[in-house]
Amino acid sequence: MTGTQRWLDSGQASPEVLELLKAARAPSALDAATRARSRRRVAALTVVPVAASVTFWFKSVALGAILGSAVTVAIVVPHRSNRSQSSPVQSAFKAAPEHKRPPLAPAASAAPGLTSVVVEPQNPFLPKESSPRTSTTAATVGKVAPPASASLNDDLSREIQLLERARQLLPVDPNRALSTLREHQKEFGNGTLVLERQFLEIEALLRLGQRDAARARAAALKARAPGSLYERRLAQLLGDETE
């Protein structure tokens, strides 16, 4: 293969091809001006990474600052708003005298056929939107939710549970209902649902035939919560009993 010759040297190609090859020009050399221009551009390429790294550094710092601020706002703002909304409720609950508290779940017991306590949504001491807000807050900031409202909810749930059990026992076993109500009295002597407990005690005493004791307790309850719904419920209860 070393013997391969150019067509122009050997003349083995057609005249037309040879004519074309004779007209051909060899590639031109790179002139100095173009070379210098190209070199400047190439040299600029090597500078780019440094400039780019500085730019990226500034960008990353700015991005970090923005993200940090966003996270701080996301944690602090819900926490503060939750505190500011829960504090007045708790302070009002603690400051309010027991006899002046609004009655709890009177409608549930007063309404015929509604024997189960649906106290939670009607409880004035619980913010109506407290449950969803607490869950939202917990989902957003995890353990930042205030423990006071959580314990308040736990106590109220326990009170509701005891009173509901007593209400269920009333028609079948008034004695056990009464003991359940005493259990409530031990745990929550000054609890949120103390008026409801006293009302149920009166009903249990009536079912046990202790009318005098029931009337005495009813008078005490009327004096404790004058003008409340309990007065009407007691009149209905005692009037039925009288009849």
Added chain:
Amino acid sequence: MKFWGRSQHSPFVTKSMAVDGAPEPDTVLDVTVLHDEYADFVWRSLQRLGVPTSNLEDALQDVFVVVHRRLDSYDASCKISTWLFGICLRVASSHRRRAYLKHEKATLEFYDAVDEQPRADPEGFALRREAERRLEMTLASMSLEKRAVFVMFEIEGLPAHAIADSLGIPLGTVHSRLHNARLEFTAAIARQDLTCKVGGVP
């Protein structure tokens, strides 16, 4: 021939730009150094591969942008000129594709920048321009690898071993490509003649 493989050596302290491509240790490999040594080679290679004169400077820049980006993947086992020619091949291919998509007649620009006064021999000038045009159209119909070998051998008059050395391919491959390139070239000329005879414009 490995153009994009990662070298086992540090790419930034590898070899010098010796004329024969032989590496010398402890020489910093930098794109500006490569440009100083190989800009002319790249420039000529791009012309051999059919990059139009109007796009030559852009193509040269494209090649060294790729070199800068791929410097860490340079395989120290192959010659730098071979590596650069591979990049030229890709850049020229990209330019050819771009010209095709833009419906440009890039081939006709190959010798347009040549300043020649037609006043002395206007008829000869016209014949030469026509021959150049036909030659470029014929070359444009060939594959880039074959075109490069054909131009280096038949037009530049480089010996086969120099082509093999420059492109980093075996001598047998050079002859094989040259043989096929000649066949393609002749067939393309015949096609053009046929087109002319039936009244079309080549």
